Amino acid sequence: MEIRDxxxxxxxxxxxxxxxxxxxxxxxxxxxxxxxxxxxxxxxLELFTRSTRTVTLTEAGARLLPPARQMxxxxxxxxxxxxxxxxxxxxxxxxxxxxxxxxxxxxLLSRAVRQTWPGIDLQLQSQTYVYTALQLLVDGGLxxxxxxxxxxxxxxxxxxxxxxxxxxxxxxxxxxxxxSISMPDIRAEDFVSLPDTQGSILQATMFALxxxxxxxxxxxxxxxxxxxxxxxxxxxxGITITLSSxxxxxxxxxxxxxxxxxxxSHMFATLAWRKDDQSPALKRVLEVSEVxxxxxxxxxFADNPFLSGI
Numbered sequence: 001m002e003i004r005d006x007x008x009x010x011x012x013x014x015x016x017x018x019x020x021x022x023x024x025x026x027x028x029x030x031x032x033x034x035x036x037x038x039x040x041x042x043x044x045l046e047l048f049t050r051s052t053r054t055v056t057l058t059e060a061g062a063r064l065l066p067p068a069r070q071m072x073x074x075x076x077x078x079x080x081x082x083x084x085x086x087x088x089x090x091x092x093x094x095x096x097x098x099x100x101x102x103x104x105x106x107x108l109l110s111r112a113v114r115q116t117w118p119g120i121d122l123q124l125q126s127q128t129y130v131y132t133a134l135q136l137l138v139d140g141g142l143x144x145x146x147x148x149x150x151x152x153x154x155x156x157x158x159x160x161x162x163x164x165x166x167x168x169x170x171x172x173x174x175x176x177x178x179x180s181i182s183m184p185d186i187r188a189e190d191f192v193s194l195p196d197t198q199g200s201i202l203q204a205t206m207f208a209l210x211x212x213x214x215x216x217x218x219x220x221x222x223x224x225x226x227x228x229x230x231x232x233x234x235x236x237x238g239i240t241i242t243l244s245s246x247x248x249x250x251x252x253x254x255x256x257x258x259x260x261x262x263x264x265s266h267m268f269a270t271l272a273w274r275k276d277d278q279s280p281a282l283k284r285v286l287e288v289s290e291v292x293x294x295x296x297x298x299x300x301f302a303d304n305p306f307l308s309g310i
Contacts, residue, residue, distance in 0.1 A: 001042055003075055006068050008035040009047060013065050016055045069274055090119035091281025095144045096133030097126060102146035103245055105160050105269060105293050112292035113285055120281050137272060143282050147272045148201050160293040161269035161303070163245040165205065165254045168229075170236045177258065182261040183213035190238035192229050193215040201267070202226070206241040209262050230254050243267060264304045 012032070015021040020028040040047050047061035057065065084090040093113075099107050106124070113122045125142060127133040133145040138154055145275050149205060167181055175181050179278055183306065194203040210217045223229040226246050234253030247256040261264065271289055273282060 002175045003037065003072070005035050005039045005042075006071055008032055008059075009039055009108060010065065010068050010072060012036060012048065012055070013057055013061060013068075016057075018055060031266060032271070056288075081247070084119055086122075086280060087281075088280030088284040089117060091279060091284075093121060093144055093279070093281050093285050094123045094125055094142045095146075095285075096136055096142040097124065097146040098133050103248065105146060105271075108292045109289055112288045116288050117281075117284050120284060122285065134272060137274060140274075143277060143279060144271060144273050144285060147270050148267055152272075154158055154276070156275050157270040157272040158289075159268045159270050159295050159298060160289070161245065162296050163267045164266045165209070165259060165262060165265055165267060165268060166242060166247055167259055168233050168240045168247070168251075169255045169257060170233055170239070170240050171253050171255055172236075173239070173255065176255045178257065180258045180260040183209065183259065184261075186239060187213070187215045189218070190220040192221050192232045192238040192240045193217070193219045194226070194229060195222050195224065202242065205267065209241060209259075213261075245269065264301075266301060268298075268301075268304075 008021070011024050012021040015024065018029050018032060025032060034289075036047065043064075045060040045064070046058050047064065049056045049058055055064070056276045081090060095106075095109075110122060110124065113120055125133075125136075127136070133142060134147050134152060136142040137145045138152055146160075148163075167186060169176055175185055178185075191206075193206065194200040196203055196207070207217060221232055223232055226242065229240050229242070230246070230251040232238065234251055239257070242256075243254075247259060271286075271293070273286065
């Protein structure tokens, strides 16, 4: 039983006239009559009562008409969905994010995608560190990711936010009265750090800045994520170097100050995706991202080493 036979049955049932039904189907009448006879033979049922002047549905034909219409409607819906998938109006995009690198961008992008392309299922997958999200992206476990690293050879990326490197101090610290600090100011301080085994670019940057300034940070406690790090800073356990995007969390008991003698002094949040990903839905999401998260002016950061790999 072919779809075209079901369609022929429904059209004849609606017209109750083989000539008009053939015209609607854009075929001649003899092939249409042949399709109906073939369908009747296959089903073992008489669907129409024919005379020289009239065509009427039999009881069997009348009972088969509703499910036949449902079958055609389901086929039309299936074709419509397939076309939407081809054009990217529907589809799945798995978006990875981690910590502060996506605090501003994630809700802006997510809302914009839902409003612009409600047929796209934007699955949000949280990771502890951006490195994990990037590795999943390279391995095919994600389609798109917020990142803070120079791009991998298999990836494309676009800067969506410029982040300032700052120092987080507990309230009452001796340096909070200064508008900014320098690296020598914190040389003798106790530090709270993210783990050095998890690929955290923020942790690596903190150590690199300290070593460049001529000292290794004295880490007195390691925490699994930035939220816990800031809680320990607020508790007076130590200080840390973090980013302006983290500072927007307004952690109680933590004061943030810019560091005036470091280079680079900024990092860059990016969106990254695989170069060979031809997903139409991903293409739609990337188009939306250019409006929801436009690339900031990077001209003043031309000498920043973090931009060299993007």
